[in-house]
Amino acid sequence: MTDIAGLLRRLEKGGIPMTASIREAMLNVEIEDFTDYETEPFYVDRPVPFMETDAGAVKTISAPHMVATLLHHMELNSGDDVVIVGAKGGYIAALIATIVGEHGFVRVLDPSQDAVLHVRQRLTHWPTVEVRELESVDVAPVAFPGDLHRVLVTGQINSLPHWISDRVIEGGFILAPLGPKSSQQLMKMELQDGELMPTDLGPVAFGPVDVRRGEPGPMSADELADMIELTIQTCEDLGLIEDDERHAMQDLVVNLRNLPDDLPPPGEGMIPMEEHPMIQLMWEAAPSFFRLWPMLQTMLHPNLAQPGAEDWDDENESDDGEFKP
Template sequence: MTDIAGLLRRLEKGGIPISQAIKEAMMSVDIEDFTDYDTEVFYVDRPVPFMETDQGAIKTISAPHMVATLLHHMELKAGEEVVILGAKGGYIAALVARIVGSEGVVRVLDPSMDAVLHVRSRLTHWPTVETRELESVDVAPVAFPGEIHRVLITGQLSAPPTWMTDRLVEGGFILAPIGTKGSQQLVKIERQGEELMPTELGPVAFGPVDVRNAEPGPMNADELADLLELAIQTCEDLELIEDEERYALEDLVVNLRDLPDDLPPPGEGGMPMEEHPMIQLMWQAAPSFFRLWPMLQTMIHPNLAQPGAPDLDDDEDDGSDFQP
């Protein structure tokens, strides 16, 4: 195993809370057991792929700082039963299983059979981990336990499935990245009596739970409108936009949402690009739209923090802990 100890020291130095239980789990579970891809990037605190579909969608194991953050917020104890929605290659499931111990149970659910088979092949010697395919994220699996105590959702959803929230016991909670593809918050949703109490823990950037939703393709009108609304709000918060420009962009959002639902994205359906209504609307909104384009690109492909990366400018830690 490459120098995980050095990585953990850098994460702690970067402000990531890591309990002794999490540290021991990450020291004992080898990332290389869960992917055939090069894991060098993992040790500079980046996500590492574990699977690619025939359509080109990539599924990754989260960067170490996010793995540690998720485990921290899960508040795991020995003997607990934990549900994980989203396979993440089986790595996080193994860490959770290590923390909850032989008396605990980890149930991994994923809507991709390929992801399920991958996890099963990597966790053959982990008897406390069960892995099942979901027919749909919104449909409870057959004969699933009636009460849920801890849920970790490892991919973007607009909201947690109702069948999960309905089964949460008192004090139980769901930890999930909630939002759109371009804007998410890590949210802890706890059952308190009849109420579900959400607590936002900070912005995050996860791919969707269902790998099929991660397959590359052109952006449709509603997706572009969502991104524009977020960009407009961000510019307003930072006082970077004039009223006239904001009005023009808000009109563009309205016009995009008024396009037919069955309109294919640009580049599909045999329509010339220059004749596509989305392209025409964007040209009409120029230059306001194009001034926002760099921000939209950043929202589509966010630059993620790397608190566990070697700091080559730090005399106390010059990166010598990192061994490729």
């Protein structure tokens, strides 16, 4: 078996929180039990796929540093009841079931029938894990327990469904990557005195919980507007955008969001490409849009950190051995 212990040491050295219970679970639950794909990337701190749809959407198990980070922020204890929205191949469910023990319980919910079948097959011998198919992330499952203590959403959603936020008990919390598909913020929301109190844990990039939303296809007007807004914010943070460029791009965002909701994406709906309203708006904003195109490309293809990669130590240690995150 590939060196999981070495990976965990690199993660800890890279600043990833690693409690004894998380370390023990990751040492004992083997990633190979949850995917038939090659697992070598996992041991250099990369995600690994566990299924692919006929339409080309890929569902992955998160990179080890993100798995450990999610487990850390879940604050798990023996006997906890945990709800996981998003299958992640069953790997995270197995880790959590290991941590909460025989007196805890884990419920996995996913809107993909294929993902549910995959996880059920992989967790056949885990008596404290239940796997159910969701009609939709936004629709409450039938005959589901009323009170929620710990909820982990393992994929991108735009906002929390009411059936989750309304059921969290006092002192319970939800951990979820909230935002558009282009980027999200990892949010931890704890119910205190009857109010969900949010804590922003930083930017993340998760695929959608619903695998159908991850299938390749043309970008909608709202998705393009989200991407342009993110580009504006990033360029502002880096001091790379002029006022006239910002105003022009903000106008473009407004115009994109004002397009009809039922407008088909470019290349669909029998609208000639050059006549499509999205294309026309983009060409009108070309003087500001194209100068920042390299930044937009960076948003589309981020270079994610891998603190568990085998070369991380060499790249982040000075001559005196001091680690630099």
